[in-house]
Amino acid sequence: xxxxxxxxxxxxxxxxxxxxxxxxxxxxxxxxxxxxxxxxxxxxx
Amino acid sequence: xxxxxxxxxxxxxxxxxxxxxxxxxxxxxxxxxxxxxxxxxxxxxxxxxxxxxxxxxxxxxxxxxxxxxxxxxxxxxxxxxxxxxxxxxxxxxxxxxxxxxxxxxxxxxxxxxxxxxxxxxxxxxxxxxxxxxxxxxxxxxxxxxxxxxxxxxxxxxxxxxxxxxxxxxxxxxxxxxxxxxxxxxxxxxxxxxxxxxxxxxxxxxxxxxxxxxxxxxxxxxxxxxxx
Amino acid sequence: xxxxxxxxxxxxxxxxxxxxxxxxxxxxxxxxxxxxxxxxxxxxxxxxxxxxxxxxxxxxxxxxxxxxxxxxxxxxxxxxxxxxxxxxxxxxxxxxxxxxxxxxxxxxxxxxxxxxxxxxxxxxxxxxxxxxxxxxxxxxxxxxxxxxxxxxxxxxxxxxxxxxxxxxxxxxxxxxxxxxxxxxxxxxxxxxxxxxxxxxxxxxxxxxxxxxxxxxxxxxxxxxxxxxxxxxxxxxxx
Numbered sequence: 161x162x163x164x165x166x167x168x169x170x171x172x173x174x175x176x177x178x179x180x181x182x183x184x185x186x187x188x189x190x191x192x193x194x195x196x197x198x199x200x201x202x203x204x205x
Numbered sequence: 206x207x208x209x210x211x212x213x214x215x216x217x218x219x220x221x222x223x224x225x226x227x228x229x230x231x232x233x234x235x236x237x238x239x240x241x242x243x244x245x246x247x248x249x250x251x252x253x254x255x256x257x258x259x260x261x262x263x264x265x266x267x268x269x270x271x272x273x274x275x276x277x278x279x280x281x282x283x284x285x286x287x288x289x290x291x292x293x294x295x296x297x298x299x300x301x302x303x304x305x306x307x308x309x310x311x312x313x314x315x316x317x318x319x320x321x322x323x324x325x326x327x328x329x330x331x332x333x334x335x336x337x338x339x340x341x342x343x344x345x346x347x348x349x350x351x352x353x354x355x356x357x358x359x360x361x362x363x364x365x366x367x368x369x370x371x372x373x374x375x376x377x378x379x380x381x382x383x384x385x386x387x388x389x390x391x392x393x394x395x396x397x398x399x400x401x402x403x404x405x406x407x408x409x410x411x412x413x414x415x416x417x418x419x420x421x422x423x424x425x426x427x428x429x430x431x432x
Numbered sequence: 433x434x435x436x437x438x439x440x441x442x443x444x445x446x447x448x449x450x451x452x453x454x455x456x457x458x459x460x461x462x463x464x465x466x467x468x469x470x471x472x473x474x475x476x477x478x479x480x481x482x483x484x485x486x487x488x489x490x491x492x493x494x495x496x497x498x499x500x501x502x503x504x505x506x507x508x509x510x511x512x513x514x515x516x517x518x519x520x521x522x523x524x525x526x527x528x529x530x531x532x533x534x535x536x537x538x539x540x541x542x543x544x545x546x547x548x549x550x551x552x553x554x555x556x557x558x559x560x561x562x563x564x565x566x567x568x569x570x571x572x573x574x575x576x577x578x579x580x581x582x583x584x585x586x587x588x589x590x591x592x593x594x595x596x597x598x599x600x601x602x603x604x605x606x607x608x609x610x611x612x613x614x615x616x617x618x619x620x621x622x623x624x625x626x627x628x629x630x631x632x633x634x635x636x637x638x639x640x641x642x643x644x645x646x647x648x649x650x651x652x653x654x655x656x657x658x659x660x661x662x663x664x665x666x667x668x669x670x
Contacts (some may be wrong), residue, residue: 164480167544171537172468175486176460178533179640183453186647193654200661204668360592364585368575377571378589381564382596413599421592428509429588 215300219308222295226285227312233281234320241274241324249331256333260399263334264391270328271321271351272387275358276376278320282313283362283371292366292430302430306363306422310356317355318348334398342404343397349411350390356418357383363429385410452643463636471629480544485629487537489637490530491559497527497641498566498594505590508583514656517583520590521573522648526641528566535559555611558601565593579659 248266286292295305325347328334337343361378365371389407396404467485474481504520538556539549550556569589576582
């Protein structure tokens with residue numbers, strides 16, 4: 161029973177935490193790109 | 206009537222040009238045959254110099270050997286396209302660009318059959334395999350598998366040509382796409398060698414790929430060739 | 433002044449994202465409650481059946497994402513509008529992530545039920561091949577120079593990769609499958625309490641996919657903007 165629950169928690173954790181991690185990663189990439197755009201635009205002006 | 210004649214003539218010219226360029230690019234297919242034969246040798250040694258393999262194993266090893274023969278040839282062709290502009294002459298042909306694919310497929314399938322046959326012959330001898338039970342079926346399965354594989358290889362090598370690291374990317378593009386073809390070829394040769402299994406569905410797989418290869422390049426080869 | 437303008441441009445996006453993410457978080461909590469607590473255990477598998485409420489939606493979302501990517505690739509080849517290419521790559525990336533999750537959760541289910549992390553089951557094998565097809569797509573994409581060329585060549589491969597999926601699937605289906613079929617032409621094979629949890633899971637993860645796709649798509653557009661700006665800066669300095 162406990163062993164079953166371990167597999168269940170692992171699966172639920174992988175999916176929810178994995179998706180969360182991917183979202184955060186995307187958000188970080190997006191923020192960095194926006195900063196880069198702002199810097200490049202400043203340089204061009 | 207005259208138009209049809211002209212069209213055939215143009216296509217034949219394309220095939221001739223491609224065959225001449227393949228024959229000149231010797232390194233590719235000589236290296237291919239050497240790799241294939243070497244693979245058979247290594248497989249024999251890795252299996253402890255076995256005297257006799259089960260038919261399914263022998264056929265699996267045979268098709269891995271065929272892949273080892275064909276992949277270096279496709280890579281060499283792709284390098285020739287990228288570095289020496291082997292395609293640029295063909296682009297001038299007054300035909301739809303997809304015909305370049307069909308011409309190349311014809312020529313490369315011919316070369317692939319010859320080189321793969323060399324590997325098959327060697328593996329019969331080195332791995333002590335008895336002659337197949339149905340020789341005609343064996344030849345048909347072998348040639349069909351190689352023809353379909355070389356169609357896939359020709360198409361994907363064109364895609365990989367523009368890649369910065371085509372040697373690394375090409376096998377990864379090819380193998381997942383070609384997996385059912387390899388599977389079907391193995392099953393069909395196993396049936397021909399030992400009357401084992403159901404060949405019908407695997408002929409259908411090969412046919413499905415053949416039809417895809419006849420139709421898809423007509424839609425997709427031109428964008429793949431654009432500069 | 434300029435910084436202030438840039439901030440003002442950025443703020444509504446943060447607000448929009450946080451609102452959508454907050455609403456989604458509530459839906460995900462509801463889904464977790466339904467999947468982990470409210471739905472009934474199965475008579476043979478017990479609580480292990482709950483893994484299915486994560487595994488099946490991941491697999492379906494992945495296939496849907498690849499389908500979107502295929503349509504976008506076809507549209508790019510037809511219209512040559514880079515927006516379609518951005519959509520194709522965004523959807524394929526999310527599809528690859530969800531395929532990975534489906535493979536991992538599948539293995540976590542298979543170990544206690546079948547006694548092995550991996551078996552040569554057609555469904556498993558085809559999913560792994562699908563993963564490699566799209567891994568190849570990203571490697572090819574990463575090794576191509578030039579915006580237009582990268583979009584064109586990867587669109588051609590995107591179409592081939594997706595069309596290969598049914599062929600791959602059919603070819604290995606002729607091996608006997610031990611993978612359970614949840615939905616077939618005869619309908620859903622499970623009691624209503626479990627079916628509700630499954631549908632809820634599917635809707636939740638579809639919504640997550642939609643949010644991720646929006647964020648990823650905007651990011652891809654932003655990246656293109658960076659590439660254009662870098663080219664302009666280079667032209668100015670040289």
